[in-house]
Amino acid sequence: MAKINSNYNKLKTNYLFSDIARKISEYKLAFPEKEIIRMGIGDVTLPLVQPVVDALVKASTEMGNKATFRGYGDEQGYAFLQEVIKEYYEENCKVRLSTNEIFISDGAKSDIANFTELFSNDNTIIIPDPVYPVYLDSNLMFGRKILFINGNEENGFLPLPDKNTKGDIVYLCSPNNPTGAVYNYAELQTWVEFALNNNMIIFFDSAYEAFVSDKGLPRSIYEIEGANKCAVEFCSLSKTAGFTGTRCGYTIVPEDIIIDDNYSLNKMWLRRQTTKFNGTSYIVQRGAEAVFSKEGIAACKENIKYYMNNAKIIAKTLEESNVWFTGGINSPYIWLKCGMDSWEFFDLLLKKAQIVGTPGSGFGKCGEGFFRLTSFNTRENTVEAMRRFKEFLREL
Amino acid sequence: MAKINSNYNKLKTNYLFSDIARKISEYKLAFPEKEIIRMGIGDVTLPLVQPVVDALVKASTEMGNKATFRGYGDEQGYAFLQEVIKEYYEENCKVRLSTNEIFISDGAKSDIANFTELFSNDNTIIIPDPVYPVYLDSNLMFGRKILFINGNEENGFLPLPDKNTKGDIVYLCSPNNPTGAVYNYAELQTWVEFALNNNMIIFFDSAYEAFVSDKGLPRSIYEIEGANKCAVEFCSLSKTAGFTGTRCGYTIVPEDIIIDDNYSLNKMWLRRQTTKFNGTSYIVQRGAEAVFSKEGIAACKENIKYYMNNAKIIAKTLEESNVWFTGGINSPYIWLKCGMDSWEFFDLLLKKAQIVGTPGSGFGKCGEGFFRLTSFNTRENTVEAMRRFKEFLREL
Numbered sequence: 094m095a096k097i098n099s100n101y102n103k104l105k106t107n108y109l110f111s112d113i114a115r116k117i118s119e120y121k122l123a124f125p126e127k128e129i130i131r132m133g134i135g136d137v138t139l140p141l142v143q144p145v146v147d148a149l150v151k152a153s154t155e156m157g158n159k160a161t162f163r164g165y166g167d168e169q170g171y172a173f174l175q176e177v178i179k180e181y182y183e184e185n186c187k188v189r190l191s192t193n194e195i196f197i198s199d200g201a202k203s204d205i206a207n208f209t210e211l212f213s214n215d216n217t218i219i220i221p222d223p224v225y226p227v228y229l230d231s232n233l234m235f236g237r238k239i240l241f242i243n244g245n246e247e248n249g250f251l252p253l254p255d256k257n258t259k260g261d262i263v264y265l266c267s268p269n270n271p272t273g274a275v276y277n278y279a280e281l282q283t284w285v286e287f288a289l290n291n292n293m294i295i296f297f298d299s300a301y302e303a304f305v306s307d308k309g310l311p312r313s314i315y316e317i318e319g320a321n322k323c324a325v326e327f328c329s330l331s332k333t334a335g336f337t338g339t340r341c342g343y344t345i346v347p348e349d350i351i352i353d354d355n356y357s358l359n360k361m362w363l364r365r366q367t368t369k370f371n372g373t374s375y376i377v378q379r380g381a382e383a384v385f386s387k388e389g390i391a392a393c394k395e396n397i398k399y400y401m402n403n404a405k406i407i408a409k410t411l412e413e414s415n416v417w418f419t420g421g422i423n424s425p426y427i428w429l430k431c432g433m434d435s436w437e438f439f440d441l442l443l444k445k446a447q448i449v450g451t452p453g454s455g456f457g458k459c460g461e462g463f464f465r466l467t468s469f470n471t472r473e474n475t476v477e478a479m480r481r482f483k484e485f486l487r488e489l
Numbered sequence: 490m491a492k493i494n495s496n497y498n499k500l501k502t503n504y505l506f507s508d509i510a511r512k513i514s515e516y517k518l519a520f521p522e523k524e525i526i527r528m529g530i531g532d533v534t535l536p537l538v539q540p541v542v543d544a545l546v547k548a549s550t551e552m553g554n555k556a557t558f559r560g561y562g563d564e565q566g567y568a569f570l571q572e573v574i575k576e577y578y579e580e581n582c583k584v585r586l587s588t589n590e591i592f593i594s595d596g597a598k599s600d601i602a603n604f605t606e607l608f609s610n611d612n613t614i615i616i617p618d619p620v621y622p623v624y625l626d627s628n629l630m631f632g633r634k635i636l637f638i639n640g641n642e643e644n645g646f647l648p649l650p651d652k653n654t655k656g657d658i659v660y661l662c663s664p665n666n667p668t669g670a671v672y673n674y675a676e677l678q679t680w681v682e683f684a685l686n687n688n689m690i691i692f693f694d695s696a697y698e699a700f701v702s703d704k705g706l707p708r709s710i711y712e713i714e715g716a717n718k719c720a721v722e723f724c725s726l727s728k729t730a731g732f733t734g735t736r737c738g739y740t741i742v743p744e745d746i747i748i749d750d751n752y753s754l755n756k757m758w759l760r761r762q763t764t765k766f767n768g769t770s771y772i773v774q775r776g777a778e779a780v781f782s783k784e785g786i787a788a789c790k791e792n793i794k795y796y797m798n799n800a801k802i803i804a805k806t807l808e809e810s811n812v813w814f815t816g817g818i819n820s821p822y823i824w825l826k827c828g829m830d831s832w833e834f835f836d837l838l839l840k841k842a843q844i845v846g847t848p849g850s851g852f853g854k855c856g857e858g859f860f861r862l863t864s865f866n867t868r869e870n871t872v873e874a875m876r877r878f879k880e881f882l883r884e885l
Contacts, residue, residue, distance in 0.1 A: 094688035095657040096609040097752045104760065136560035146553030149772060150546050156735060157542035163734040164532035199595050199767070206765035210630065213492040230764045234606065261491040292490035338559040338771040339552060356493045364500065368626045369602035371595070375734040376545060377770050 100236040107226055109455035113439075120443055129443070130478040132407075133451040134469040135270075137335040139399065141380070142392035145334060148383035152376040163375045168367045170197025170343070174378045177385035178343055188315040194345055194359060196366060197381075199373050201300050201329035201342040206231035207369075208296065208325060208344070209262075211361045217260035221252050223271055223456030223463075225298070228264040243459050246430065250274040250419050254287040262294045265314075268301040271456045271465045272428040273420015275310050281317045288323040294350070294358075295324040303333040303397055305423040321347040325358065332425070334384040334393045341373055341381040400425050403468035403475040410479040414486045421468075428453065431464040438464050445488065446481040496632040503622055505851035509835075516839055525839070526874040528803075529847040530865040531666075533731040535795065537776070538788035541730065544779035548772040559771045564763045566593025566739075570774045573781035574739055584711040590741055590755060592762060593777075595769050597696050597725035597738040602627035603765075604692065604721060604740070605658075607757045613656035617648050619667055619852030619859075621694070624660040639855050646670040646815050646824065650683040658690045661710075664697040667852045667861045668824040669816015671706050677713045684719040690746070690754075691720040696738075699729040699793055701819040717743040721754065728821070730780040730789045737769055737777040796821050799864035799871040806875040810882045817864070824849065827860040834860050841884070842877040 117129065141149075155161035169175075175192040182188040198204045206227055209218075217238040220228050232239060240260045244250035250272040254263075265284060267276040276284070288295050297314040305312050314320045329342035350358040373381075383389045408421035411429055418429040431438035435452035442448050442464075453463030468475065509529065517525070537545075551557035565571075571588040578584040594600045602623055605614075613634040616624050628635060636656045640646035646668040650659075661680060663672040672680075684691050693710040701708050710716045725738035746754040769777075779785045804817035807825055814825040827834035831848030838844050838860075849859030864871065 095690040095748060096612050097748050097757070098607055098609050101607070101752075101757055101760065104764075138555075138558075138560070140555050140558035141552045143553060146549055149549035149552070153542055153545035153549055153772075153776075156537045156545070157539060159534075159536050162534075162536035162731075164534070164731075165733045199770075202767040203765060211494055211497070213494050216492050227764060234761070234764070294491040335558075335560075337561045338768075340767065340770040352491060352493050356497075361493070361497055364497065365630070368500075368623060368630070369599060371598040371736065372734075374595075374736040374770055374773050376549075376772065380549075 098234070100234050103233045103236075104230055107455075109451070113449065113451065116440070116443065117449060127447050129447045129449060130470065130474045130481075131449045132466045132470060132475075132478055133449045134467050135451075136337050136469060137332060138469050138471070139335055139396045141335050141339065142389060142396065144383045144386055144389040144392060145380045149339075149376055149380040152379035156376065166372045166375055166378075168370050168372045169363060170195070170373060171375070171378050174382050177382055181385050182313065182315070186311070186313045186316050188313050190315075190345060191348060194347055196344045196346060196362060197373050197378060198342045198344060198370075199340045200331060200336075201298065201327040201344070202227055204342060204344040205296065205298060205327050207365070208327075208362065209235060209237070210365060211358060212262065212294075216262055219258060219260040219263035221264065221266070222458060223250070223453060223460035224264070225266060225270050226456075228296075241457070244272060244274075245459055246417065250428065251276055251280060253280060253283050258287070260293065262296060263288065264296045264298065266298040266300075267311075268304055268420070268424035269426075270301065271426055271451070271453070271460070273424035273426035274428070275305060275307075275423045277309065278311055278317065281311055281314060281320075285314070285317045285320045285323060289319050293323065295320070297324050297326045299326055300329045301332055301424055302328065303393070304401065304425055306401070307423050310423060315345070315347075321349045323350065325350070330381055330384055333397075334381075334389070335396065336381070339377055339380060341377050399472070400468045403470065403472060406475050406479055407466055407468060410483055414483060416486070425468045427466045427468070429464050429466065431462060433462070435461055435464055441489075442482075442485060446478075446485040448478050448481060448485075494630070496630050499629045499632075500626055503851075505847070509845065509847070512836070512839065513845060523843050525843045525845060526866065526870045526877075527845045528862045528866060528871075528874055529845045530863050531847075532733050532865060533728060534865050534867070535731055535792045537731050537735065538785060538792065540779045540782055540785040540788060541776045545735075545772055545776040548775035552772065562768045562771055562774075564766050564768045565759060566591070566769060567771070567774050570778050573778055577781050578709065578711070582708045582712050584709050586711075586741060587744060590743055592740045592742060592758060593769050593774060594738045594740060594766070595736045595773075596727060596732075597694065597723040597740070598623055600738060600740040601692065601694060601723050603761070604723075604758065605631060605633075606761060607754060608658065608690075612658055615654060615656035615659035617660065617662070618854060619646070619849060619856035620660070621662060621666050622852075624692075637853070640668060640670075641855060642813065642826065647672055647676060649676060649679050654683070656689065658692060659684065660692045660694065662694040662696075663707075664700055664816070664820035665822075666697065667822055667847070667849070667856070669820035669822035670824070671701060671703075671819045673705065674707055674713065677707055677710060677716075681710070681713045681715045681719060685715050689719065691716070693720050693722045695722055696725045697728055697820055698724065699789070700797065700821055702797070703819050706819060711741070711743075717745045719746065721746070726777055726780055729793075730777075730785070731792065732777070732780075735773055735776060737773050795868070796864045799866065799868060802871050802875055803862055803864060806879055810879060812882070821864045823862045823864070825860050825862065827858060829858070831857055831860055837885075838878075838881060842874075842881040844874050844877060844881075
């Protein structure tokens with residue numbers, strides 16, 4: 094008799110975004126004449142840049158021609174893409190990788206979730222709260238123990254390890270989703286040293302690295318000495334180049350990570366991927382290659398600048414209104430202290446200013462009392478939303 | 490201290506294709522003037538058909554335009570693709586599905602391997618031998634018990650359950666890889682009844698269904714009564730439409746499968762995919778949609794006919810030479826009895842006829858004494874290879 098994985102019982106259904114959608118529908122029905130501005134969007138809105146579109150079209154055409162058709166590629170990705178990612182790391186943050194350490198995937202979400210398979214279910218997983226829900230759920234599915242570490246106003250939502258931080262694997266996300274907070278060099282160094290001293294592995298989610306403009310902040314965990322012995326880095330073109338619907342990411346698994354003097358995490362991941370994955374579409378990999386061309390990088394930077402100018406407008410409004418917040422400078426997310434229950438703030442903001450954001454409590458209990466705004470809307474809407482927001486705060 | 494998943498120790502490194510590659514290189518070095526014909530290819534060789542290329546180009550262009558750009562799609566796929574697959578099932582084999590039962594993926598390999606996560610590690614998995622290695626390895630990685638059931642000359646490599654078939658989940662692949670053998674209605678009915686009587690789940694791999702031309706053979710397990718209560722079907726466009734490098738598959742999870750009166754496998758898979766997967770590329774899904782258009786189906790059928798004519802040439806040669814074989818009629822694979830050790834036959838065939846095939850023992854111990862040829866080469870090469878093969882057998 095087939096026996097089910099009963100760990101699925103431990104998963105909570107996350108109603109966050111469906112609850113938000115329901116509240117918007119109800120409001121629209123009651124006040125059809127009001128214009129709602131959505132500042133809760135967690136998805137890019139600008140189209141793919143032209144060099145990427147050209148590469149996708151070219152690769153699609155190649156696939157229709159016997160001489161240039163491609164069948165199965167290596168599961169870990171094409172060398173042409175690994176090579177440009179390797180160069181990107183060198184130029185971007187002076188990190189030297191071997192192409193064997195770069196695994197191409199269909200996105201960071203799959204890899205972040207699947208990578209845990211290389212570890213026994215008998216591990217304690219350290220997860221910052223508030224958090225991207227995949228970290229938690231993908232480990233609950235395997236029945237692993239979870240230890241939350243708290244983000245809060247005091248630590249700027251950048252928790253550091255202390256004597257109570259007892260676990261085996263820790264997830265770090267910087268720039269953070271949902272808080273937009275970014276660890277500096279010293280803070281990441283603290284984490285890396287703690288991991289090395291305690292034989293811990295760091296899963297570093299750098300999906301938002303392209304939004305870091307401050308030269309004094311790390312964009313890769315491998316900028317920290319020793320990280321090549323304890324950290325796996327997950328990155329994605331979703332936010333860097335608007336690939337949320339095109340699907341391509343990459344995971345760095347250093348050859349230097351050896352567990353129990355015997356297990357190469359790099360070789361284990363290669364074994365996992367060659368067995369359970371068949372590679373990312375050739376067409377998409379050619380599109381991804383174009384992201385890293387001179388023209389591609391320049392065009393993607395323009396798009397990021399557009400979002401970041403929106404973020405600046407939001408951040409300026411909050412500063413002028415004396416609202417405490419994180420993010421908005423090196424991240425498309427702004428995480429603000431709303432001074433009341435997150436959902437109460439959501440309801441008020443919708444009712445009084447017709448602005449939709451995301452209640453912080455939806456990302457974990459430490460998110461209660463906070464609220465997320467994003468910069469993925471248009472300039473015009475962002476400006477209008479902030480005009481309304483200022484007025485809303487004055488009348489609060 | 491991070492603890493590794495020690496089940497990885499149980500995995501054997503499969504050297505099959507690297508051993509073959511090495512032997513070819515050595516032979517080429519020794520006899521550079523000889524022309525080798527590769528009949529071991531397990532990958533398609535014809536390019537994508539024009540309607541698919543047109544759809545890929547159109548979708549790529551859409552992604553560069555603000556008005557038609559797409560960000561995140563539903564993890565289970567776009568409705569436009571689910572709809573045409575639903576219609577394909579109705580027209581192809583009179584099977585009625587709900588679109589909620591159709592999950593789009595980046596290929597059958599990922600889904601076949603990942604689907605096991607919904608089940609406890611405390612299950613016994615029944616796997617036919619010889620076998621596609623993913624079934625075995627993806628279960629060994631979770632430490633599950635394996636029961637092999639033997640394919641052989643007597644059962645035509647189509648094993649059926651008997652009183653010793655004690656397990657919880659069974660993998661069936663029909664048309665089979667590597668043997669090309671196809672279960673008929675009565676045989677699949679036997680499996681379905683056995684599964685229902687024993688609360689077993691069938692994982693049905695139908696990746697080669699498009700190669701079935703015989704109207705008297707099932708192309709989907711759901712043509713069998715009761716299968717909607719016990720079988721999950723994995724299919725792919727890899728061989729149907731030459732998508733091995735483009736990457737798109739689909740998995741059918743019937744809403745009627747309820748385990749322990751409580752667990753809907755359909756809802757569990759939706760939970761798994763929404764948590765650990767971010768959907769297949771929009772561009773690829775548009776290409777896949779075009780496969781199922783009238784023009785797409787007609788063009789793909791032409792390609793399959795081309796491969797199947799190659800298969801016929803191989804089958805005819807074997808019949809004329811009185812060699813026992815399976816496949817080649819409703820499958821691109823031909824599995825022949827070589828009358829000696831599989832690797833010995835490989836070496837002889839390379840040396841005497843400069844033909845490369847795949848030793849059956851590489852697919853499991855029951856494959857010993859057998860040999861796989863495929864129809865994915867050109868017409869010209871297939872004809873020449875069979876001319877040589879006939880001569881080779883005469884001189885053996």
